[in-house]
Amino acid sequence: MSETYRCRDIAFSLEKRGADQYTKTSYPLRYGVFSEIETPDAILQFNLNDEIIQARGKGRDWPDPQEWLKRTVGNDWIYYSTGGYAGVFEAIGEYYLPNTPYPTNSLIGGKFLSLPSVARLAGSWHDLLRDTAVGHDAPGAILDFLSRVLANSPAVLQKRAEALFAISGGRVTVLPPDARHVDYNVIPLTVAEGCLYKCRFCRVKTDSPFREMEPGEVDRQIRGLKSWYGPNLVNYNALFVGEHDALCADAGLLTASIHKACTALGLFSSVMRGASVFLFASVDSLLNAPEWLFEDLERFPAAIYINVGLESADQETLDRLGKPVTAAMITQAFARMQAINDRFANIEVTANFIIDEELPENHIPAFLRLVRDGLNRKKPKGCIYLSPRRIGRPSRSILFDFHRLKLESRLPTFLYIIQRL
Ligand code: SF4
Structure with a gap:
């Protein structure tokens, strides 16, 4: 009271x-x-x-x-x-x-x-x-x-923030767009550092190669987080599993870390109802993840949001962006995203695409072939986030393009505003 x-x-x-x-x-x-x-x-x-x-x-x-x-x-x-x-x-x-x-x-x-x-x-x-x-x-x-x-x-307070960054080995430079569902109030746990691709266009990548954490390192982080959040832990019901491609970590390590962290950090006894877990994936990790991983996550008593950077379904655009995957892989990853969203009620896979005035002309048609022509009905799940490529460059014409694409897309479509922790 x-x-x-x-x-x-x-x-x-x-x-x-x-x-x-x-x-x-x-x-x-x-x-x-x-x-x-x-x-x-x-x-x-x-x-x-x-x-x-x-x-x-x-x-x-x-x-x-x-x-x-x-x-x-x-x-x-x-x-x-x-x-x-x-x-x-x-x-x-x-x-x-x-x-x-x-x-x-x-x-x-x-x-x-x-x-x-x-x-x-x-x-x-x-x-x-x-x-x-x-x-x-x-x-x-x-x-x-x-x-x-x-x-x-x-x-x-500044020193406290630095102590938090030190627990997981550095500041979270980008949060998944889905973290908007909990107003970005997430507890950061890193199960793997870095990412596979080091795309040329990306401003949030780290120089370090992709590296999975040892189980002992994850346990140490969980203890550190519990102590750092202290009495205020009761206000948290959401976990961000970092860094840029947590789905690429060993599936056993990933599920064990999520189970352990949510329990040890008390996310199920939070004053905020309904726990959530957010993570990033890559094209490779989404395509290679075993089906049992999603079956396991589906049974977990939390909403799971997995955000994958697809960026473009056009090969010329991928090459221009310096993203080392093929357009065929993007189409396959998009298909797996739909299959997971259709099959599992507690898991939502969302995807990011780039928008920019200076991309090859087939970028938008290829995008619409996936999100409009590739689906036979509107779907409420599986958000598409459009991310302006350039930083600090608001543009009326890109905003106009966004509204047009949003109307045409058969998936919920929003702008991705990059936020750090
Ligand atoms: S877009 Fe994703 S995969 Fe590409 S460099 Fe950035 S963090 Fe890594």
Whole structure:
């Protein structure tokens, strides 16, 4: 039960209960258990480790009272904008658009983070907290809470983020687009580093060759994650199994790691209902994965999302992108994706394709042969994510192409906005 204490014009609410299920709504919804401090200038929210996670300004210069700042576990401040709800939902499948502080491939959005009111709050929330000092007659629980959140200064939070990256051997540079279903609130566990292809066009690849983790390394990560997330673990019900091609890891290692991590990290006893697991796959790993792996994952009590980078079904385009697979393999991988989605209710395989104005002319016709002509009906499952090739280059003509392709596709089709953890 949440305890609220008011001191002059400041309200403190400890351990408030938000929604217990991720839901797509056109109004702000807070999830899980969190604490809140409301001052005349802002509403600040904290997780169960007393770290700031959300903030909204209350002044007249705040862009929109329905919009807010979110601080990620990687210590990025992200601004959630409505951008005119209908357009955003059509484009990304969510009502709110995440605006990131780093360059990404988004075609929509604005420079909200540099607006004075937004930049001020992201940069001065800790000073604001210091100003909320309450009298010594306040309840002990409030005084303790205030001293704990003050101790989690921006410098401390940055160090915490670096400690998280160290657990799995580095920062997660890209999350699967499907992580939008849990607002990107995932716990990162790496079962294999790197990827097979090192495609020329890719900006998120690592230099290291593909390497599977030893079971002992996975166990060590799980212990590290449990300790890092601490009391706030109860707010998590989703796992990201990294890195760029977890499906390429040994199938036994993959399923054992998922089972172990979800159990040890308490994802089934989270305050958030319904566990999810997200991972990336490649064309090779999707084609080579044994059927029993999907049968095993299907029995697992979590929704499994596997995202595969197909990029193009046109050979000239694949060659231009420097992706070392053939168009025939892309067609086979697309067929396996459909077969898995048709057979397994708890598994959704989704795919990414590139969009860009400067790709060979057969790229779009080849894409439509798969997602329109290759399917005899519209399907609700198996999202297609179109990813603009260039970073920081919003383009009206690509956005126009996206809307046209979305209409023609027989699969749910959205833009992929690259987000890191
Ligand atoms: S697109 Fe995927 S497979 Fe290709 S280099 Fe990037 S991470 Fe690796």
